[in-house]
Amino acid sequence: MTRSLVLAALAAALALSACAPRQPDAPAPGAPPAAKGPLPKATDAKAADPAVAIFQANCTRCHRLTDVPGGPKDLSHEGATHDADWLAAHIKDPASHNPGSRMPAFGGKIGDDDIKTLATYLAGLK
Numbered sequence: 063m064t065r066s067l068v069l070a071a072l073a074a075a076l077a078l079s080a081c082a083p084r085q086p087d088a089p090a091p092g093a094p095p096a097a098k099g100p101l102p103k104a105t106d107a108k109a110a111d112p113a114v115a116i117f118q119a120n121c122t123r124c125h126r127l128t129d130v131p132g133g134p135k136d137l138s139h140e141g142a143t144h145d146a147d148w149l150a151a152h153i154k155d156p157a158s159h160n161p162g163s164r165m166p167a168f169g170g171k172i173g174d175d176d177i178k179t180l181a182t183y184l185a186g187l188k
Contacts, residue, residue: 111183112176112179113179113180113182113183113184114183116172116176116179116180117180117183117184120168120171120172120180121137121180124165125137126138127187137184137187138187139187139188140184140185140187141184141185141186141187141188142187142188144184144185145185146178146181146182146184146185147181149180149181149184149185150177150178150180150181152165153168153169153172153177153180153181154167154168154169154177155167155169
């Protein structure tokens with residue numbers, strides 16, 4: 063009987079482990095491959111910056127704040143070419159600026175205040 067109980071417990075544990083959620087770093091089925099290259103260096107001040115947290119939570123799959131040759135799009139100088147209003151509109155609906163954009167629209171996925179915070183931050187990167 064003890065052997066049966068141990069085998070039943072082992073079978074239950076194996077069955078439950080198959081139901082474990084996927085790892086957060088694993089891409090969702092059909093998602094583009096994760097961007098390669100270093101993440102932005104987070105100093106204590108940057109780590110506390112809500113814009114950096116928003117960027118890291120939503121953008122690092124395809125973008126970086128450092129140049130990686132052959133890597134994802136570097137946004138570390140985005141403010142040199144676009145202002146905060148343009149960037150906010152682009153984050154909400156990239157097709158409004160580039161109908162062929164592969165970037166998904168984040169309007170409705172990220173709150174307007176967070177989009178404004180992120181756009182203001184990116185506009186400050188010259």
